[in-house]
Amino acid sequence: MHDDFFYPLDSDYHASVDGQSFVRILHAAPGAPAVDVYANNVLIVRNLTYRQFTQYLPLFPGRYRIVVFPAGSRTSPVIDATLSIPAGTIYTAAAIGTLPNLRLLPIADPCIARGFGQSYVRFVHLSPNTPAVDIATSTGVQLFRNVSYTQVTDYIPVQPGLYTLEARPAGTNQVVLTVPNVRIAANRILSVYAIGLSGGQPSLQVLIPLDGNAYLPVCRFTR
Known part of the structure; x- marks a missing residue:
């Protein structure tokens, strides 16, 4: 080395x-x-x-x-x-x-096989003082359940479109964070990273980057 x-x-x-x-x-x-x-x-x-x-x-x-x-x-x-x-x-x-x-x-960021036009999303809980959460859409569709600090979910397929995401303490309907206007384009692989502090500064928020398994040559054989 x-x-x-x-x-x-x-x-x-x-x-x-x-x-x-x-x-x-x-x-x-x-x-x-x-x-x-x-x-x-x-x-x-x-x-x-x-x-x-x-x-x-x-x-x-x-x-x-x-x-x-x-x-x-x-x-x-x-x-x-x-x-x-x-x-x-x-x-x-x-x-x-x-x-x-x-x-x-x-x-x-694992390579995953996917069909043409299909997109995938996962959730990564990196907020150190936030308890386990469920992630759902504003229309009530639950995407991820009972995700604790440092946990990383599997990717799930989602239809391209515009979404509003909500984070809720696991098992409740209380919304602790709303993320509007999340646009998911076709052929994307995304992670929703929750960072920050509940009730503190910097406040709880999400980052939604495009993951490298969507485009890096490591995954060229799975497209």
């Missing part, structure tokens, strides 16, 4: 080698400062702020020591973890928790 295992994405990144993997990093730790991320002592991400995702970074499979510092510093790391990446995989590595108890949660 060598220190220059990460390299920038460019216009030719789709010409990936067999077995290559991809990782993006999410800052989902409410109240934590912007951070710099080092992998095997190499700076790979600079000044990542709360709510931000990096782009997917191509890398070779292996074990990596991931150390996260407050931006501009090389002392007092807020995370020091080992990340194991198998060949031919896609991951989102989320910095979660609240200071001083932060950790790195690896979340696989």
Whole structure:
């Protein structure tokens, strides 16, 4: 293993080698400062702020020591973890928790077979003080049930369209968060990340990025 295992994405990144993997990093730790991320002592991400995702970074499979510092510093790391990446995989590595108890949660973005025009959605619970929740549409269709902190659901198929999503304490009809105007286009694979704090600042909210398994070459054989 060598220190220059990460390299920038460019216009030719789709010409990936067999077995290559991809990782993006999410800052989902409410109240934590912007951070710099080092992998095997190499700076790979600079000044990542709360709510931000990096782009997917191509890398070779292996074990990596991931150390996260407050931006501009090389002392007092807020995370020091080992990340194991198998060949031919896609991951989102989320910095979660609240200071001083932060950790790195690896979340696989698995390749899934899908039909033309079909879209998929899953839910990822990363709000540290929010109890288990159900996720439903405003029309009463329950999508995910009893999802606890750090849990990641399976993807479910959804019809393209415009949705209003609601988060409710598990088993209740009380709505603690409403997310209007969620537009799901055809041929998308999305994750709904719940981040922030219930009753605190930064407040509870969601991020809905396009996942790499929708377009990265790792999954080219499942389309």
